Amino acid sequence: MDKPKPPQLRGVKLQRAVLDATIARLEAVGIDQVRIADVAVAAGVHETSIYRRWRTLARLLADALVSRTAAEVPIPDTGSVRTDLVEFTTALARFVATPTGTALVRGTVLADDDPEVAAMREEYWRQRLAASEQIVRRAQARGEVATTADPRTVVLTLGGLVHMHATHLGREVSPQTIRTAVDMIVDGIAAA
Known part of the structure; x- marks a missing residue:
């Protein structure tokens, strides 16, 4: 029997999951070691969802840091x-x-x-x-x-x-x- 697929994240939920996963990866491995593939796995989303929304790793990292700064x-x-x-x-x-x-x-x-x-x-x-x-x-x-x-x-x-x-x-x-x-x-x- 196949495992059920996790629900697909969209909109704000996708954004929050990806930004949180990005910050977690940044803190765990350092900024130079953050990879979109690892963020996707941690967030439970497809890499294509990240590339579609942020296009580049630099933009993703910048957005994650901006969001965290506003909160902190x-x-x-x-x-x-x-x-x-x-x-x-x-x-x-x-x-x-x-x-x-x-x-x-x-x-x-x-x-x-x-x-x-x-x-x-x-x-x-x-x-x-x-x-x-x-x-x-x-x-x-x-x-x-x-x-x-x-x-x-x-x-x-x-x-x-x-x-x-x-x-x-x-x-x-x-x-x-x-x-x-x-x-x-x-x-x-x-x-x-």
Whole structure:
């Protein structure tokens, strides 16, 4: 007697299964060893389903990392710019310390010579920066931060701090360093 075939995944269920399997493979074997065939087996789908939706391994890895980042680094809204920036930067630092976060920050998954992946990476950063900048924009609307403060510079400064610790210093940024950096920034952009 033949074994019954597992139900075919479609739409959101297929996407979730494949992205989760991709992250699991990335964490298990490292980014350089992830293969679409292995992801397909882990997700319980056919390789053709993955190729149809993502077309390339680079696009699949990028999408998986983008999805994971949004889940792991939410944009806080506590009503205090100082608290929001500490929470955001702390979540970012915690994420960067994971194998998935490290892969994203180091950019090892995104090939510069692939225009499609480069466009996807650009769109990802546009969306993430726009979302992160809302922390400062909300504080400006509350009168907490000067209207002349540049939200993107604030976010990039804190992101750069985390990035430098992860990629160049080889260690996590400490909670005290995060608080000190946020204090310096908030004191500098505070409304008069």
